[in-house]
Amino acid sequence: MKNVLVIDVGGTHVKVGSTSERVPLKIPSGPSMTAKQMADQVILGTRGWKYDNISIGYPGPVAHDRPLAEPHNLAPGWIDFPYQTVFQKPIRFINDAAMQALGGYRGGRMLFLGIGTGLGSTMVFDGVVVPLELAHLPYRKGRTYEDYLGNAGLELRGKKRWRRSVLDVVERLKNAFVCEYVLLGGGNAKLMKGLPPHVILGANSNAIEGGIRLWQAPEELKVPSPTTRNGGQRSAKGDRA
Structure with a gap:
């Protein structure tokens, strides 16, 4: 390799x-x-x-x-x-969000949200990476998703209210895209607490792993599905966006 x-x-x-x-x-x-x-x-x-x-x-x-x-x-x-x-x-x-998503993908239909300086978003559907641009869409009170979930929202509203907003957006977008689970990445993901079972915290290594996977053939990117960890596998095909 x-x-x-x-x-x-x-x-x-x-x-x-x-x-x-x-x-x-x-x-x-x-x-x-x-x-x-x-x-x-x-x-x-x-x-x-x-x-x-x-x-x-x-x-x-x-x-x-x-x-x-x-x-x-x-x-x-x-x-x-x-x-x-x-x-x-x-x-x-x-x-960058798609790269982190590809590195942390574990099968099925997954939504990735990168909460850091701004807000990154990607969906991975049966191994196909679908980059999204949700950060600057309107969310509440004339402000965007990024205004609430990015660094500016964290500093303005404090951790407790910021966490509530993150969980609210996670549920809205998970339902909108009909995803099985949500992977949270980015520098501020570590601040989250009390996550529901279908929300997973990404590892710091996901971005590097995703960049490496980008050069692998689809048949090399097989990962266990979250619903079939001991059974069948799905392939993760890296879409270069």
Whole structure:
């Protein structure tokens, strides 16, 4: 199997790992980070690492292995940046939430919500990754899902009210998409308490695992279904978005 470098671009940190380096390197990001700064720091931080391919988890919509829109929580300049020229390796882009979802998928029909700086969302349906863009849809009082579930909502409303909002949105979206279970990821997922049985906390390693899975053939991505853990299996097909 080829060695994959995984770059998970977030609003607070860029996390970098690989098939052989599972403990990620963390690079501070934020609203002033450009694509060039990200690339320069990743190349510097991974000097000496050996890898064949690159997966980039991007905080926004992507298509044909390119970003389609500038990120909300980073500086502009990500759409037209020459990634292939700079990195000199085959690159696959995937929405960052989709990458985390693919890494934590355990079969069946799953909704993933990434609660961190903003709000990421993805559905995985019988192994097919379906990136979603729910963060900026209206939720309550003229505000969006991200306004309530992102960092701004947590800081404004406090942990107790924020947790209630997360659980409310989980139930609404689980029912809307007719999913069997919900995987919660992102930097603030660890703050949740009292989760119902159909809500699972994602592991920190999910993003790196998802980036590695992105380069695997569908038949290599078989995982046990949550409803058939000791029985049949379903295949997880990585859609590059």
